[in-house]
Structures are given as C-alpha cells and as structure tokens.
Amino acid sequence: MPPNPLDTLRALGEQLRQTVGEELGDQIEALRKQEPERSLAELQAELDSLVGLETVKEQVHALVAFLQVQARRAEVGLSEAATSQHLVFLGNPGTGKTTVARLLAQMYRAMGLLRRGHLVEVDRAGLVGQYVGMTALKTDRVVRRALDGVLFIDEAYALTPDADRLDFGPEAVEILLKRMEDHRHRLVVIVAGYPRLMRRFLDSNPGLPSRFSREIVFPDYSTDELVAITHGFAREQEYVVPPESERELRRVLEAVQRGEGFGNARLSRTLLEQALNAQALRLARVEGRALEELEAAELMRLEPADVVAAARALGEKPEEPRRQRWWR
Numbered sequence: 001m002p003p004n005p006l007d008t009l010r011a012l013g014e015q016l017r018q019t020v021g022e023e024l025g026d027q028i029e030a031l032r033k034q035e036p037e038r039s040l041a042e043l044q045a046e047l048d049s050l051v052g053l054e055t056v057k058e059q060v061h062a063l064v065a066f067l068q069v070q071a072r073r074a075e076v077g078l079s080e081a082a083t084s085q086h087l088v089f090l091g092n093p094g095t096g097k098t099t100v101a102r103l104l105a106q107m108y109r110a111m112g113l114l115r116r117g118h119l120v121e122v123d124r125a126g127l128v129g130q131y132v133g134m135t136a137l138k139t140d141r142v143v144r145r146a147l148d149g150v151l152f153i154d155e156a157y158a159l160t161p162d163a164d165r166l167d168f169g170p171e172a173v174e175i176l177l178k179r180m181e182d183h184r185h186r187l188v189v190i191v192a193g194y195p196r197l198m199r200r201f202l203d204s205n206p207g208l209p210s211r212f213s214r215e216i217v218f219p220d221y222s223t224d225e226l227v228a229i230t231h232g233f234a235r236e237q238e239y240v241v242p243p244e245s246e247r248e249l250r251r252v253l254e255a256v257q258r259g260e261g262f263g264n265a266r267l268s269r270t271l272l273e274q275a276l277n278a279q280a281l282r283l284a285r286v287e288g289r290a291l292e293e294l295e296a297a298e299l300m301r302l303e304p305a306d307v308v309a310a311a312r313a314l315g316e317k318p319e320e321p322r323r324q325r326w327w328r
Contacts, residue, residue: 037117040064040110047103051232052225053096059216060100064107071111084213085113086180088202089192091218094264097192098152100218105150108188115186118149124158127172135168139175147186156191160204170205177207194260221264223253230268239276240300248304252311274310275302282306 044064047057070080085108089097102119109117122142129135142151153159159169180189191212193201202208221229227250234241241249249271256267263270279302283294 037109038106040107043103043107043110047100050096050099051228052221053100053218056096056100056216056218060104060107063214064111067108067111067113071113084211085188086212086214087188087190088198088212088215089190089218090195090198090215091192092194092220092260092262092264094262094266094268095218095220096265097218098154100216101150101152101190101192104190105188108150114150114188115148118146119152120146120149121152121154123154124169124172127153127159127176128168130168132168135171136175139172140179143176143179143183143187146189147183150188150190153189153191155193157193157197157201160201162200173205173208177205177211180211196260220258220262223250226253226264226268229265230272233269233272234302237276238300239272239302240297241302245302245304245307248307252307270314271307271310274313275306278306278309278313279303281309 044061047060050057066083067085070083074080087104089101091097098119098121101121105114105117105119107117108114120142126142127135127139129138159173161167161169176189180187189211191198191201195217202212227246230249231241231246252271253267256262282303282305283291283298286294
C-alpha cells in the first residue's frame with residue numbers, strides 16, 4: 001500500500017520544526033563555546049609545538065604565506081592568483097588532522113579570511129538522511145552552522161560508497177558543492193580520510209578535484225614520536241612514565257604493525273588509559289598499606305607491569321608481537 005501523502009507531509013513538517021529548533025540551539029552553543037581570538041603568531045607557534053608532523057607544518061606555513069601574499073596583492077590593486085582554500089587531509093586515524101584543522105580555522109580568522117573561524121566537524125551521519133528529502137535538510141543545516149568557519153568532514157569517502165545501491169551520499173556531495181560556490185567567501189571545507197579511499201572519493205564527482213586542489217598528507221608517527229605523545233598525555237593528567245616503563249612502552253609500540261588503520265596518537269591515548277586502570281588495580285591491592293598512606297610519587301608513577309597489563313587488556317600479549325589486533 002503506497003504511503004499516505006498527508007503522513008509524508010506531516011513527517012516533513014515535524015522534521016523541519018526539529019531542524020529549526022536544533023539550529024537555534026547550535027547557534028547559541030557555538031557562540032558560548034567560541035574561543036577568544038588569538039594572533040597568527042600564537043597559532044603558528046602552537047602548530048610548531050605539535051609532536052612530529054614536520055611536512056604538515058611546512059605545508060600549512062606555505063599555505064598561510066600564500067594567502068597573506070594574495071591578500072596584500074589585492075590591497076595594492078594586483079590580481080589574485082586563482083586558488084581554492086578548501087583542503088584534502090590524507091592520513092590514518094590519530095595523525096592530528098582535526099587538531100590542525102582547528103588551528104587552520106583560527107588562522108583564517110586571524111588573517112581576516114573568516115569572521116568566526118570556528119570548526120564544525122561531521123561525518124556521513126551528519127550529512128546523509130535515510131529518506132528522500134532528508135539529506136538536503138541535514139546538509140544545509142550543517143553548512144549553515146559552519147558559515148564563517150571551517151566544515152571538517154571526516155571519513156568523507158563514506159559519502160560515495162562502492163556498493164551499487166540506492167544511497168543518498170552523492171546527493172549530499174552535490175549539495176555541498178553548490179553551497180561551497182554559493183558561500184565561497186564564508187566557508188572553507190576540509191575533507192579527510194584514508195589516502196586510498198579518498199582518491200576514490202575525489203574521482204566520484206567531476207566537481208570535486210577542482211574544489212579540492214590542495215592536499216596535505218599526514219604521515220604515521222614514528223615510535224619515538226608516539227612515546228613523546230604518550231608522555232604528553234601522561235603529564236596532562238599528572239602521571240609519570242619513568243625510563244624503565246618507557247622501555248616497555250617502546251617495545252610494545254615497535255611491535256605494532258604499521259599500515260592503513262594504524263591508530264597513531266589514538267593508540268597512545270588508549271594504551272595510557274589502560275595503563276592507568278592497571279596502576280589503579282595494583283595500588284588498590286597493595287599489601288599492608290591503605291590507599292591513604294600512599295605518597296604522591298607512588299600515585300603518579302606508572303610501572304612497567306602497568307604497561308604490559310595495558311597491552312594485554314587491548315588483546316595483545318607483548319611477548320607475541322606478530323599477533324596484531326589492538327592497534328586500530
């Protein structure tokens with residue numbers, strides 16, 4: 001039995017009412033969370049302080065310099081070189097793509113290219129609806145939230161699945177391309193994902209390569225860089241990874257197979273979280289002493305056994321490095 005047209009209209013009306021209410025809430029929340037404006041020099045210094053990512057830093061500095069020169073050319077009456085500010089970030093998870101996107105958004109604000117310089121992060125679920133007409137509403141809503149800032153689409157390749165079936169992802173891409181042109185002075189879009197899958201995404205629509213002409217590749221972190229990142233996470237929470245525990249951590253990280261899906265900084269964070277759990281269990285079982293008697297140094301210190309327990313909790317025995325199951 002075909003659906004009742006009145007029921008369809010009621011559903012669309014309810015969706016529209018919900019969308020308007022959610023948009024107002026989003027705008028209020030965005031204003032509340034908007035970060036204070038920082039200078040370009042401060043933002044570039046924060047970028048330079050990130051662990052690793054040397055090639056990424058070079059490309060971001062080159063992009064910023066190019067945009068500054070083009071702005072100055074316009075000021076003195078010279079023509080601006082035709083270029084797109086939209087970007088493609090290629091890399092595995094945990095390589096700092098969202099962090100760099102957030103810094104770039106604020107850099108655009110500091111240079112006067114974007115009024116607010118905020119970052120709106122979405123994936124396929126935030127753009128694609130389940131029913132006819134819903135994708136346009138969802139995509140337009142996200143674009144409106146991102147105006148005067150940066151729209152960051154993670155795993156953008158999910159918008160163009162391989163399967164030969166009815167899918168509304170391509171519709172979201174078409175709407176996005178149209179809105180990028182409509183709001184070309186108010187919106188910057190960054191699409192991100194695995195290199196191989198992002199190539200397929202860019203080839204899926206003839207309008208994508210011209211909009212996203214600049215790519216930045218985020219390499220996997222080395223073991224030394226992952227160790228440094230883990231130390232940074234530990235310091236943030238007032239924990240210490242002493243040399244003997246660092247050696248165990250390094251052995252665990254070196255055993256992890258690198259490739260598509262490698263977790264990078266997410267792996268470091270997950271390992272640390274599991275090590276904190278292991279330390280808590282160990283300290284709670286200290287024989288003959290109450291937790292109240294432990295000194296601050298003991299509460300901060302992560303022992304090698306905590307690192308080993310963390311690896312095992314993630315499904316891997318450190319002494320069996322060939323079996324890889326927990327790096328994703």
